[in-house]
Amino acid sequence: MIIRTFHPWNVSYQQAVTIQEELRNRIVLDLPFPTPNYVAGVDVSTSKTLSIGWAAVVVLSFPELRVVEQRWAEGTITFPYIPGLLSFREIPLVCKAIEQLSIEPDVFLCDGQGLAHPRRMGIATHLGVIINKPTVGCAKSRLIGTHEEVGSKKGAYTPLMDKKEVIGAVLRTRQGVKPVFVSPGYGISLKVARTLVLSCVTKYRIPEPIRAAHNLVTLLRNSREAGQNHTLYSCS
DNA sequence: GCGACAG
DNA sequence: ATCTTGTCGC
Numbered sequence: 089m090i091i092r093t094f095h096p097w098n099v100s101y102q103q104a105v106t107i108q109e110e111l112r113n114r115i116v117l118d119l120p121f122p123t124p125n126y127v128a129g130v131d132v133s134t135s136k137t138l139s140i141g142w143a144a145v146v147v148l149s150f151p152e153l154r155v156v157e158q159r160w161a162e163g164t165i166t167f168p169y170i171p172g173l174l175s176f177r178e179i180p181l182v183c184k185a186i187e188q189l190s191i192e193p194d195v196f197l198c199d200g201q202g203l204a205h206p207r208r209m210g211i212a213t214h215l216g217v218i219i220n221k222p223t224v225g226c227a228k229s230r231l232i233g234t235h236e237e238v239g240s241k242k243g244a245y246t247p248l249m250d251k252k253e254v255i256g257a258v259l260r261t262r263q264g265v266k267p268v269f270v271s272p273g274y275g276i277s278l279k280v281a282r283t284l285v286l287s288c289v290t291k292y293r294i295p296e297p298i299r300a301a302h303n304l305v306t307l308l309r310n311s312r313e314a315g316q317n318h319t320l321y322s323c324s
Numbered sequence: 325g326c327g328a329c330a331g
Numbered sequence: 332a333t334c335t336t337g338t339c340g341c
Contacts, residue, residue, distance in 0.1 A: 331332050
């Protein structure tokens with residue numbers, strides 16, 4: 089996939105916020121979105137000590153949910169984790185992985201928020217604006233917004249509200265576990281985003297594409313940082 | 325001023 | 332996100 093970045097990543101906190109406010113005007117939610125053939129999952133893992141990280145994008149066929157392509161990238165992580173500015177920390181590396189794709193996914197599921205963000209610029213939305221492809225935010229916890237209790241059955245959901253605006257859905261993907269926070273990233277409606285996430289869930293809380301990407305980055309990190317652990321074990 | 329706060 | 336063991340429940 090060809091990616092054209094139109095803003096710098098090495099920026100200050102204030103510059104990052106300004107960029108988000110500018111990019112907000114480029115959000116589109118009504119791109120054509122037929123039933124997808126390929127759904128990608130995106131995730132990033134960071135080193136516990138060094139300032140490096142790994143990004144992975146895994147493409148699954150839909151609705152079979154079989155892995156058909158996976159790409160990854162290793163690189164320096166410079167931007168700190170600041171709630172609300174996650175995209176400035178993770179997207180540069182994510183783009184390095186996405187660039188290598190030979191298949192062009194119909195939609196990308198991201199581990200984080202989309203519109204459910206103070207400036208409507210969660211990592212999923214930011215990524216979508218950059219690659220001009222449909223994206224969905226699927227976070228494991230809340231950044232902003234309020235909501236009622238969610239039903240206990242798989243598929244139950246309740247709107248996530250910011251003031252009087254619906255910014256996402258709190259979705260129960262499995263009985264007996266915490267719900268996930270789904271919000272449109274880019275080029276997709278909340279309803280379609282929510283049903284897509286549910287369609288990508290099998291027996292786990294997290295939808296398969298994101299799970300696959302998370303497994304890959306975890307594998308990469310472990311294989312790269314195994315050295316210290318092996319030293320500890322060999323002492324006994 | 326204080327608390328909350330994706331990954 | 333990362334650290335970190337066993338343990339309780341479907």
